[in-house]
Amino acid sequence: MKWLNNFGAAWGMWSSGDVVNFIDNHDNQRGHGGAGGVLTHWEPRPYKLATAFMLAWPYGIARIMSSYEYNRNDNSAGPPHNSDESIKSVTINGMVCGNGWSCEHRWRQIYNMVAFRNMAGNARVTNWWEGADYQIAFSRGDKAFIALNLENYDINQNIMIGLPAGQYCDVISGNLENGSCTGASVTVDGSGRANIHVCSNCEDPMLAIHIGAKVGDPSKRY
Template structure:
């Protein structure tokens, strides 16, 4: 298999060292990116992998950054780690890998997908991890998405996170602490739960995207989304990180199966993302993807390993952009879709408000206000939505941010006229590109 697979995206999830080197560039390139992004208010959260090192690779396989390693003897001189730093002696499974997710000890002390499992209970290992993360903090990152937290003991993570430096005062107020997003795949029915990690930082709520995808695919009614969040058994909103899809489950991995919505189902995807960004639950994350040729066999994509667009030497090809700012070629760049980036602004405008004045047709047409700052309507029926609804906004004309923008004092897409009582005639036709309409206080033409 490894003879066929070349430069998979998941090579970044099998560390050989803690050097900042990947196909995206070296440490100097990373520093330059962080500086430029911070200068314009864009914060960087690296995806930190320290649950494990590599899986089993032939001796002599080179690391991307040039470090040598021997996975069989668990020797990683680039850190350095040796066999003493891994969990083999603490794993109670016969194979050394996780065999039962009903055994919390196996989940946290045995090998995930055959990858050498670090012992975060070791003071030395913790020191190496903290050194790596603190180096990134000193460069200017704002925090971390921590991979595979489910497979580490919360007590060990607590020690590591408490050992992190304050953020770099060149970019952040003195005393600022790194923001932590922990990946914990919890679909229920296992002894390791996402709630065991909420005391340490925000935690991924994987049930969110699964439930939302199921609803928009027609397996549940949108009307039931009126209490979406804690009312569905999700994590408390103060601790949850929510998303429609991520890099794993858009490839059929990491929970969710065929219910997950991706860029391959763009109409549903834009509706679900608009709901996510419009709904007052959790800390939202949006996906930015690249396309790859799928090879579905027996429900599994044999090409799920394919990395980003590249040339014949497997160098990553940078995206190019059209006149509308969207990416061209195989870069999908959902964050550059108008229907998505305009909903990011919607979320900023309505921040601090809750949902109110919920309306639905008893099935798959819904609408709600966000205080007196914003209004969102969704039509996932096979027939048109034509309804006078309460928008909760002041009287005036507003531009729908899904179908267009405000330009030169007019709307490039649909406009909505709100009366003195806050109501407006809302129309979302099945013939339209998008099944969503959204207006907010900052897109008034008055």
């Protein structure tokens, strides 16, 4: 992961405005193209991590996939359907879908990273940090910050965040609701630094904050 610090056109790829990024699509998630090894919703932990990086990194136009729970032994299986072959309705309970629909776009970790991308806007990458081969963190100017950990030990570091001083909700583990964080939080000091902890064995070994999820700032919404 540490080599991703200049991911994009510097790798010889097309310019950002000519690219659509995606982790999977309706073809390659079934093994059609992609030469195998494509991440899909069937592997939620690495899938959420990869999607988070895609949405946090300022390259290309991001495309989010939303799937259904097809028969993995039948790569041409259609969507959930009734006995008369009519498509089943999508049932929604908060940010989770049922009736055979996966709805990755509603997963909190992905939904909130879309807000992260919107809040970051055109801000450039700053404060790149690498703790090991598979531990990275970076800011998007003074708008947003993310840390990802795929090593077998935690990130416990005081890192330059670059955001205005204050308390921010980690939008991976929760939301900003009624003026407080439902998950973890990060406190940025007056110099722009913060103590960051990202565990290695958690369900989602990453952390993300942005100015739209700052506690006590009524001017910010996301």
